[in-house]
Amino acid sequence: MSLYKLITPKKFVELVAKETTRRVVPVDSTWYMPNLNKDAKAEFKDLERIQNAVYFDIDGIKDTKSPYPHMVPDLETFNKGMSQLGLKRDDILVVYDRIGNFSAPRCAWTIGLFEHPNVYLLNNFNLYKGAGYPLDTSKKESFSEYPVSDYHADSSLAIDEVVPYENIVDLVQSGDIRSKYNLVDARALDRFEGKVPEPRPDIPSGHVPGANPLPFGEVLNDGAKTFPESTEEMASRIDQVTKKLGYTIDPKKPTIAMCGTGVTGTIIKTALEHAGFKMVRLYDGSWTEWALRSGSELIAKNRD
Structure with missing residues (x-):
C-alpha cells in the first residue's frame, strides 16, 4: 500500500482553493545526481517554486550515521527537520520536484514513513508549470517562510517498508x-x-x-x-x-x-x-x- 497519493496539477489547485481549515503546503524536494554538478537548494531560492513552498533536502534530513547518501532518518532527525521547515502534523503536504517525477517520490515516501496523515505526490511540476498555474519567482533567503514549529511524529514504518x-x-x-x-x-x-x-x-x-x-x-x-x-x-x-x-x-x-x-x-x-x-x-x-x-x-x- 502506498504511503501517499498521486494528485494532478488541476486537482492540486482545486485542493488549495477549497481547503479552509488546514494548510496545503507544497514541498519542493528537487535533487540532482552528483555528476550533474547542479545545486537544487540554490535553485529553490533563486529560480522558481510553487507559491508557499518549502524545500525538503533529502541529503539533509537523513540518517547522519550512515556512510550512504540520504538513507532513512531516525525519528529525532525527521522531527527536527520538519520543525525547522515550520510544518505541522495537520498540514496537507504536496511533494514535487522541478525535474518532473525524480526525487519527489523519495521525499513523499520518507514523509509517509513517519505516518504524516496527508501526503500527496504532484504528478507533476512540468504539467503544473505548462498549464500556467501560479509560480513564485522572487528571491528567497531561506527554505521556508513558516515559523519554526514543534513537529512530532512518534512512529516509523521503516521496519515494514x-x-x-x-x-x-x-x-x-x-x-x-x-x-x-x-x-x-x-x-x-x-x-x-x-x-x-x-x-x-x-x-x-x-x-x-x-x-x-x-x-x-x-x-x-x-x-x-x-x-x-x-x-x-x-x-x-x-x-x-x-x-x-x-x-x-x-x-x-x-x-x-x-x-x-x-x-x-x-x-x-x-x-x-x-x-x-x-x-x-x-x-x-x-x-x-x-x-x-x-x-x-x-x-x-x-x-x-
Whole structure:
C-alpha cells in the first residue's frame, strides 16, 4: 500500500482553493545526481517554486550515521527537520520536484514513513508549470517562510517498508531471491548490465544476482515524466516494459525495489503500487551499498 497519493496539477489547485481549515503546503524536494554538478537548494531560492513552498533536502534530513547518501532518518532527525521547515502534523503536504517525477517520490515516501496523515505526490511540476498555474519567482533567503514549529511524529514504518542489506545477502546466497521475491532495479539498463560506469566514482556497475531491470524512465510517460493516471494504464505499462526485457513480475510474490541510492527505486515502487501490487518494499542502500559491501562474486553483469 502506498504511503501517499498521486494528485494532478488541476486537482492540486482545486485542493488549495477549497481547503479552509488546514494548510496545503507544497514541498519542493528537487535533487540532482552528483555528476550533474547542479545545486537544487540554490535553485529553490533563486529560480522558481510553487507559491508557499518549502524545500525538503533529502541529503539533509537523513540518517547522519550512515556512510550512504540520504538513507532513512531516525525519528529525532525527521522531527527536527520538519520543525525547522515550520510544518505541522495537520498540514496537507504536496511533494514535487522541478525535474518532473525524480526525487519527489523519495521525499513523499520518507514523509509517509513517519505516518504524516496527508501526503500527496504532484504528478507533476512540468504539467503544473505548462498549464500556467501560479509560480513564485522572487528571491528567497531561506527554505521556508513558516515559523519554526514543534513537529512530532512518534512512529516509523521503516521496519515494514525497508529491506536491509543482510536480508538481500541471505536471499541471494541461499538461492531464494527469485523463488520468494521479485527484485527489480530502477537504474538504466546499461548500468544494470555493467556496460557503462556508475555515476559515482569507485563503484562498479552491474547488478545484484537474481535482480531484474525495471528502468524508471520506462514506467513514466514520455516527455512530461508523469505516472499514467489509472491503475489499468500503469499495470499495462509495467507489463509492456517487463515483457520487452524478457521477464514478468509475479503479483503473488512480495517485491523489492532498488536503484543506485534509493531515490529512483521509489519511482518504480510508486509505479508498482499504483498498478495494484500490494507488497512492495525498498532496499534503501541499493546498489551503492551492495557494490561497496559485497565481493565480486555477488556482483552480476550478465542477464540470467
